[in-house]
Amino acid sequence: MSIKLREWxxxxxxxxxxxxxxxxxxxxxxxxxxxxxxxxxxxxxxxxVGHAFAVTLDDQVVGNVAVSGIDGHDNGWVSYWTVEEARGRGVAAAATSDLAAWAFRERGLYRLELGHRTNNPASCRVATKAGFRPEGIERGKLCYDGIRYDVERHARLATD
Ligand SMILES: CC(C)(COP(=O)(O)OP(=O)(O)OC[C@H]1O[C@@H](n2cnc3c(N)ncnc32)[C@H](O)[C@@H]1OP(=O)(O)O)[C@@H](O)C(=O)NCCC(=O)NCCS
Known part of the structure; x- marks a missing residue:
């Protein structure tokens, strides 16, 4: 599988x-x-706002990986999505890992964080496969349509 990151x-x-x-x-x-x-x-x-990259697979855009919220402590916030047709093939995990390598190397960041709702196990797998260790549950952090959701925080350090 040949995935690449490029500018949107x-x-x-x-x-x-x-x-x-x-x-x-x-x-x-x-x-x-x-x-x-x-x-x-x-x-x-x-x-x-941040650095967002189109993820391509065989030159077709199949997703997005981004780092935003970069602060004065060299921390950044990571997000990702893939198009439905490309899911389950390791695209998000590989692209998130590539994004982390880029952010540490080119942007000099030290800590990359992300969070996923605890009812999003696919995102949890992506984070783990991309080297983002779980750091704990943030209870009731998000609210959609009046329902509150717990969020699991993951992070990867430049030194991991
Ligand atoms: C989450 C998302 C990015 C995953 O993209 P993807 O390209 O399919 O990810 P990968 O193929 O790299 O890995 C997906 C992993 O989740 C696993 N998975 C998928 N659905 C699952 C489920 N319901 N329960 C448990 N694991 C699941 C897959 O088996 C795979 O793990 P494996 O390689 O160990 O088998 C994609 O589903 C998506 O864009 N969802 C909507 C947006 C979103 O939720 N973004 C993250 C917000 S925190």
């Missing part, structure tokens, strides 16, 4: 739009992605 481009908006039509993707954007224009806005909104 404006003309990736249609694939981003399609990706966000999956039921489990609705909460992965701060605003609903209801059109290709919204998807173009999602791509543009990364400017100045």
């Amino acid at each position: 481009r404006e003309d990736d908006a249609p694939v981003v739009f399609r990706a966000f039509q999956a039921a489990d993707m609705r909460r992965q954007s701060p605003w609903p992605i209801l059109s290709v224009q919204d998807a173009a806005g999602w791509i543009a909104a990364w400017e100045g």
Whole structure:
């Protein structure tokens, strides 16, 4: 499997739009992605916020990995998603591992964190496979439609 990370481009908006039509993707954007224009806005909104990379498999865009929230302590926040058709093939884990290597090497970060709802076991596996160790449960951290969700925090250090 040959996956690569590259910068997002404006003309990736249609694939981003399609990706966000999956039921489990609705909460992965701060605003609903209801059109290709919204998807173009999602791509543009990364400017100045963090580093987001399109993940390609055989030159087709199949996902996103990003590091944002970089603070003065060289910590960053990692997120990822893959398109439904590409799931279960190790894409997210490999891309997240590549992102971490990039962030430590090129961006000089020391600690990368991520969190997943405890009812998202696939994301937990991705984090673990990408070398992000579990650090504990943040109780009731997220609230969607009036329901609170526990979140498991994972982190990977440059020295791990
Ligand atoms: C979570 C997500 C990124 C996984 O992407 P992916 O490309 O399928 O990930 P990978 O193939 O690298 O690994 C998935 C792992 O989860 C496992 N998995 C999938 N569904 C599972 C489930 N319901 N229960 C337990 N494990 C599950 C797979 O078996 C695989 O582990 P394995 O390699 O040990 O067999 C993808 O499902 C997604 O984009 N979901 C919606 C967005 C999201 O939840 N992002 C993360 C927010 S914290």
